Amino acid sequence: MWLRAKGHERTFRFSTLFTAQDVQKYFTSDEKIDRSIAWCKEHGITRVFIETFRDGFTAEKETLARARDQFRQEGLIVSGCVTPTGMGVASNGWKVVSNYESPKTLEQCRRIFEYTASLFDEIMIDDFLFTDDASPLSQQAKGARTWAEYRCDLMLGISREYILGPVRDANPRAEVIIKYPQWYDNFHERGYNVDTQTDIFDHIWVGTETRDPDAERWGRKAQYEAYYIMRWLTDVGGEKTGGGWFDIYDTSPETYVEQARQTILGGAREALLFHFGALQKDRGAKNIEVLLHEMPTLFLLAEAVADAQACGVLAPKIPNSSPGKEPYVYDFLGMLGVPLVPFSRIDTNFCAALFAMQSWQNDIFPVHFEEFSEEGKPVVITGNLHAFLQSRHFDIPDSTLIFPIPEDPRSLYEIDPAALRRFREHLLKPLGLAVEGPTKVSLYLYDNGVLAVENFRDESARFSIQFQTAMEEAEQIHTRNTFFALPSEPSAQVNISENRLDFQLSPRSAAVVKLSESRFTCP
Numbered sequence: 001m002w003l004r005a006k007g008h009e010r011t012f013r014f015s016t017l018f019t020a021q022d023v024q025k026y027f028t029s030d031e032k033i034d035r036s037i038a039w040c041k042e043h044g045i046t047r048v049f050i051e052t053f054r055d056g057f058t059a060e061k062e063t064l065a066r067a068r069d070q071f072r073q074e075g076l077i078v079s080g081c082v083t084p085t086g087m088g089v090a091s092n093g094w095k096v097v098s099n100y101e102s103p104k105t106l107e108q109c110r111r112i113f114e115y116t117a118s119l120f121d122e123i124m125i126d127d128f129l130f131t132d133d134a135s136p137l138s139q140q141a142k143g144a145r146t147w148a149e150y151r152c153d154l155m156l157g158i159s160r161e162y163i164l165g166p167v168r169d170a171n172p173r174a175e176v177i178i179k180y181p182q183w184y185d186n187f188h189e190r191g192y193n194v195d196t197q198t199d200i201f202d203h204i205w206v207g208t209e210t211r212d213p214d215a216e217r218w219g220r221k222a223q224y225e226a227y228y229i230m231r232w233l234t235d236v237g238g239e240k241t242g243g244g245w246f247d248i249y250d251t252s253p254e255t256y257v258e259q260a261r262q263t264i265l266g267g268a269r270e271a272l273l274f275h276f277g278a279l280q281k282d283r284g285a286k287n288i289e290v291l292l293h294e295m296p297t298l299f300l301l302a303e304a305v306a307d308a309q310a311c312g313v314l315a316p317k318i319p320n321s322s323p324g325k326e327p328y329v330y331d332f333l334g335m336l337g338v339p340l341v342p343f344s345r346i347d348t349n350f351c352a353a354l355f356a357m358q359s360w361q362n363d364i365f366p367v368h369f370e371e372f373s374e375e376g377k378p379v380v381i382t383g384n385l386h387a388f389l390q391s392r393h394f395d396i397p398d399s400t401l402i403f404p405i406p407e408d409p410r411s412l413y414e415i416d417p418a419a420l421r422r423f424r425e426h427l428l429k430p431l432g433l434a435v436e437g438p439t440k441v442s443l444y445l446y447d448n449g450v451l452a453v454e455n456f457r458d459e460s461a462r463f464s465i466q467f468q469t470a471m472e473e474a475e476q477i478h479t480r481n482t483f484f485a486l487p488s489e490p491s492a493q494v495n496i497s498e499n500r501l502d503f504q505l506s507p508r509s510a511a512v513v514k515l516s517e518s519r520f521t522c523p
Helices: 002-008 020-026 030-042 061-073 103-117 136-142 147-170 184-190 194-200 225-240 253-265 282-305 329-336 365-374 383-391 409-414 417-431
Strands: 013-018 045-054 077-082 122-125 175-180 203-207 241-246 270-273 313-316 340-343 353-355 379-382 401-403 433-436 441-446 450-455 461-467 483-486 492-496 500-505 510-514
Touching: 002 013, 002 045, 002 282, 013 020, 020 030, 020 045, 020 061, 030 045, 030 061, 045 061, 045 103, 045 270, 061 077, 077 103, 103 122, 103 147, 136 147, 147 175, 147 184, 147 194, 175 194, 184 225, 194 225, 203 225, 225 241, 225 253, 225 329, 225 340, 241 253, 253 270, 253 282, 253 450, 282 450, 282 483, 282 510, 313 329, 313 417, 329 340, 329 409, 329 417, 329 441, 353 365, 365 379, 379 383, 379 417, 383 401, 401 417, 417 433, 441 461, 450 461, 450 500, 483 492, 492 510, 500 510
Parallel strands: 013 045, 013 270, 045 077, 077 122, 122 175, 175 203, 203 241, 241 270, 313 340, 313 353, 353 379, 379 401
Antiparallel strands: 433 461, 441 450, 450 510, 461 500, 483 510, 492 500
């Protein structure tokens, strides 16, 4: 797998992280480092991140340098990592994160990043660069600001003065990656501001760890969330956006591999498999072997969507916007078979739009909403946004489809068939297509003519796409260059007529079709 992975790494690569604790366990001798290198090569890993600090523990410099050099000698790319947990004074909220008003926290933060920059030319910050502290010290510093305003201001200042400044003083060549978590609807409440922080960091990465959709501990996430947040932050970061990062926790082999597929469909150029130690036993070992089996086809998927723009229905979340009573609603709406395009702004060049509370922005939303309506473009608004607009005496055209969201958004998977049909028809008509099939089957369109369908169900599913115009390329679809399935070829079939694609999808499978480049257009 090493040679195959090296051959694809310009388009897509897999990486892993050695936590500071992994460094202590797996890098204590040259022989152990060699075994770690061999495992990475056997599993298609072409880059490693080596961590200096996590949970109050700092790995030894000599050990870090020796491992760094051995991995590089064997042809792997090596970067550093810091996880700012157990650093300085703990928050009075979640104890794993810090009180950044404390001088002790600030001094340790500065020292950790100086130390890491002395070893590595690139440093990732794992997604704990936030605070929920509400101690008297923080309350005094907050003043009249909201907690979100205060924390965003605070963490921007910390990023500049105690991370980027010390790193660049210690190593002018060093670049720093901020990795954002997957809880995007609450970023601003704990100090993440994706606009201002993305501006000052060299690169951004994305947490795409959706885990099992029935896992209560992690919020019972929709698998589509990994695609949504990856695309959304790619719109925010542009060329600064790198890869996605997911883990094994509360996953089955099926949901683990789905994280990889969604990360790639979301446009990532790399996937970090967290973390080396967890992948060596039990669930991690089982999951990585299933991923390894699918890896050749995942590389093919990455090639198919490389540098392509997603096409379809505008689904915007404004940075720092509140979700109201519908958190992460787009993740569930994306499971209804309509191709969504996550955006960080409202672009009126789209031919259809799906607006939720996350789309609201004072003085901006009303103008854009009116423009969509005046041009006769179909718009769907969620029930929560509808109630909010009514409270402001907002004029809502009769042509707008109001789509109620149940208290438990997972209930959308059992939506009335007539309501599902109205939702799909309203948004898809201007795209020149119609779809038939159950919920929990997602559709993805790209401006290079690639179309993907993924079945998240535990049973087989039929899914049909009908185009308004005939497909001249139809007879060519059954070649490896124009059709493939995941995890393997028998997992999905497609039957083709003049203007229709009929998919038969096995449980937890996906299919990819390449049509002409002019088939789907994006703004």
